[in-house]
Amino acid sequence: MGCTIGLHGVLVGAGPGVGNHVAKKFGDNHFRVVLVSRNQEALNQYVQELKSEGIEAYAIVADAANPLSLTEAFDQIKRNYGTTDVLVYNAAVLKSGKPTSLTAESLVSHYQVDVAGALHCALQVVPEQVKQQSGTILFTGGGFALYPMADHASVSIGKAALRNLAFTLADELKPQGVFVGTVTIAGAVAPGTHFSPERIAEKYWELHVNREEHEIVYS
Structure with a gap:
């Protein structure tokens, strides 16, 4: 289905919440999708679920904490599927804890996934x-970027940095025809609520299609 139109999306940070619903949204709109995460078994299950809905889907194992692993994954994606028309970066370390519970090392290790991995991809x-x-590049942001909380210090720092990465990348790449945006999810994702993954996935599609505002704050 996607191949005939030739649109190709990559989602880094596949999972049963927002990630897979974003993949489904793009797949329903004639994209073939490549899911990337660390767990091969889970990836195989996600791919089968998408295929059962008529979406052309593939899986590649990579670790968002490891730049070399990501480079190898994207080399494989280029060889097998060609140019990535849409990249969605959905990986993050969602660990609670106050600032004083962090060490310099733990903060940097979280930052590697939350921000540096996004830039690398x-x-x-x-x-x-x-x-x-x-082309389109979309990042999964969080409300802690706007309203930081002591109990979620690392995520607050990471999402704030990711938001700034999105805006600066958007500023640089817009004149070259590449759109960059972020969906800032200001609430707890939960099925069957206002913050259901299906509803949130719509906002990624909205950013991609409209290409006007570089951020949607979903609250």
Whole structure:
């Protein structure tokens, strides 16, 4: 289905919540999707679920904490599926804890996944997107970027940095035809509520299609 149209999306940080629902949303709109996460067994299950709904889906194992692992994954994606038209970065370390419970080392290890991994993935797709003067890069943000809390210090710091990465990347890449945006989820994701993954996934599609505002705060 996706192959005939040739649109190709990559989602880093696949999982049963927002990630897989975003993949489904793009798949329903004629994208073939490649899911990336650390767990091969879980990935296989996610791919089967998408395929059962008529979506062309593939899986590649990579660790968002490991730049070399991500580089190898995107090299494989380029070889097998071509240019990434849409990249969604949905990986994060969601660990609670006050600032004084952190160490410099633990904060940096979280930052590697929350922010540096997002930049690294973007850098894997930007050259080809710039070359074709089109493409979309979307990040999963969080309300702690706007309203930091002591009990969630690391996530608050990471999401604030990710938000700034989205805005600065957007500023740099917009003249070259590449759109960058972030969905700032200001609430706890839960099925059957206002913060259901299905509702939130709609906002990623909205950003991709409209290409106007660089942030949707979902509250």
